[in-house]
Amino acid sequence: MHNSFSEQNIGFSAKNKEKTDKNNQPESFLGQNSSTQDLLDKSHTKQSIKKKRILTGDRPSGKLHLGHYVGSLQNRVKMQNSHEQYVMIADLQSLTDESFKSENILEIMKDYISVGIDPEKTTFLLQSQINSLYELTFYYMNLVTLGRLERNPTIKEEILQKGYKDSIKAGFLCYPVSQSADITGIQADVVPAGKDQIPMIEQTNEIVRKFSQQYNSNCLREAEILLSDQPKLVGIDGKSKASKSLNNAIYLSDNEKTLREKVFSMYTDPDHIHVHQPGKIEGNVVFSYLDSFYEDKEHLSELKENYKKGGLGDIKIKQILFESLRAFLTPIQNIRLQLKDEDMISILKNGTYNANIEYEKTIQEVRKSIGIYSFD
Amino acid sequence: MHNSFSEQNIGFSAKNKEKTDKNNQPESFLGQNSSTQDLLDKSHTKQSIKKKRILTGDRPSGKLHLGHYVGSLQNRVKMQNSHEQYVMIADLQSLTDESFKSENILEIMKDYISVGIDPEKTTFLLQSQINSLYELTFYYMNLVTLGRLERNPTIKEEILQKGYKDSIKAGFLCYPVSQSADITGIQADVVPAGKDQIPMIEQTNEIVRKFSQQYNSNCLREAEILLSDQPKLVGIDGKSKASKSLNNAIYLSDNEKTLREKVFSMYTDPDHIHVHQPGKIEGNVVFSYLDSFYEDKEHLSELKENYKKGGLGDIKIKQILFESLRAFLTPIQNIRLQLKDEDMISILKNGTYNANIEYEKTIQEVRKSIGIYSFD
Missing domain, CATH: 1.10.240.10 (Tyrosyl-Transfer RNA Synthetase)
Known part of the structure; x- marks a missing residue:
């Protein structure tokens, strides 16, 4: 069955905890990045306070590069100490732009682990294997109008670029709805993102308010955007930001x-x-x-x-x-060289299993609020 | 869990087979409807031929009336002998028009059984409890353009009626996609419908062809529409067809x-x-x-x-x-009076369980064709 992940491999991360923890010490591989160290120290003191839940992630469109490191990865290495962090590999989002390759999933996992995102502190999850996301998206589609989706700046730009909207895929138009399911399903408090992603969070919170009002329910929570203070890393050509599609990036795995x-x-x-x-x-x-x-x-x-x-x-x-x-x-x-495919799969599988439990709690509440019939 | 129906109640329909079969004899409650009898006799001789799979159903928007009987129910009583028939209670579709009431589900089941749709011959299923429908709909959204959906005559009319499209819900716009999931997921050969539903089948078959081409796969099949030869039953006011919303129908359960x-x-x-x-x-x-x-x-x-x-x-x-x-x-x-709520639930639960097995086969093939990662 689709979301029936076994727990048999949960032992992996525990077994490797010592190694992973040591590897995560920024001194051992992050050089003398004092600002990262400062923030790590600060965040350690916060651990007694109830941690907020954070959701972040990447499309598996290829290996990660220095632009990702500056823009998000280094932040995740810090945030996993101060927050309850979920990192989603958003393979379903890749379907909308046809950049989908399932073999990238393992490469990205290796990138994550090798920069110090620690499976003991962070839950990794594979989007397509969270069954309730499809269902949540389905329900949310009834809470959003066509006009609202077309006014989304990302969609508007795409419509402008293509010159006409006839070729826009319904899946692309509705992908802010799917993102809302990602965020609200895990009950995220915080979503780190760039300024260009503000409309996405606004759409999410609009759906939450509409749902709460329409079904007189408080089972969903609004999320807060955590704006990155890091400017985007420029590509080696100096023309635009480092990106895979522009072939102007230095990869974490470049020799x-x-x-x-x-x-x-x-x-x-x-x-x-x-x-x-x-x-x-x-x-x-x-x-x-x-x-x-x-x-x-x-x-x-x-x-x-x-x-x-x-x-x-x-x-x-x-x-x-x-x-x-x-x-x-x-x-x-050097860390990356030691990482085995089967261990990456175990980590992702276990994380997805655990995340599924959280998403399942939300979908149960959502169904109850809407009044979906249950045989149980 | 959502789609984990137990098999414990499968005994119900077997236990009541004798009673149900007897009740299904058209002589006992359909009067002297000779044309129905003729068709039943004809269809009995076809039973040795491999039966085609048929999908039909209703939104649970209220009790069924004579218009339903003339337009579809009497046909289902016949078709269950000549076809492998699935009857879906489309509760998810009701969400798009906010007519949703889960208590109607039991009333409709009683309508079905009392007119002679036999759970021994027909599989009843509750749409919301078919997990893979949400996922199929999600994938199909990437195969359909916004322009194509807006050209759907049903949607066009709604847009005209409302005067502007801003208030059209995304879920309403995309509901032909969800219908395509209903039909293709069960691998239906035949879908009985009125002329106004031809665009729906065309949309379904377009998705099948697009899927087959894009993923080089033949796991989905095109469906054929079976056009009803029955004119729609008029309402008692003579102004338009019998319908719940116009309050001009005679219900099967009217005293x-x-x-x-x-x-x-x-x-x-x-x-x-x-x-x-x-x-x-x-x-x-x-x-x-x-x-x-x-x-x-x-x-x-x-x-x-x-x-x-x-x-x-x-x-x-x-x-x-x-x-x-x-x-x-x-x-x-008289039959309706004998029907117990718990038996209706058992029949629907068992049917849904069995239908889920069929839908699950399709989604597995679909995932494989798209290249969705699997932990298994």
């Missing part, structure tokens, strides 16, 4: 040769032709990456001053960035 | 007093004031009902001739119709 090639092909300052000339920092991809990954902020300020004055060459700063990223990625990749 | 009141208030020929005057047959509700329920067709022709010539009064023909309907309804109501 040394690829890393070197990508760093040395980075867009810098096209007018900075000779070492002695003054160079620009703004729009210079190398400095953007150094801002995110170079730990010694004081030295970084000096480097910037020297670059602006003239006398610091692109090759030199690229070499510094390369070393810095290599130091960051090597321990992550 | 003698109500039946008499309704028959004697029927619209006839407003110009036929005196008995001796000639009367009109066209648009005369009493003769419409006699066409459907008066067995002696020869005598009916004579009555019509006399009415047209003049000399046959409205009270006389109403009395004939009343007697005729009373003779038709009394044995049905």
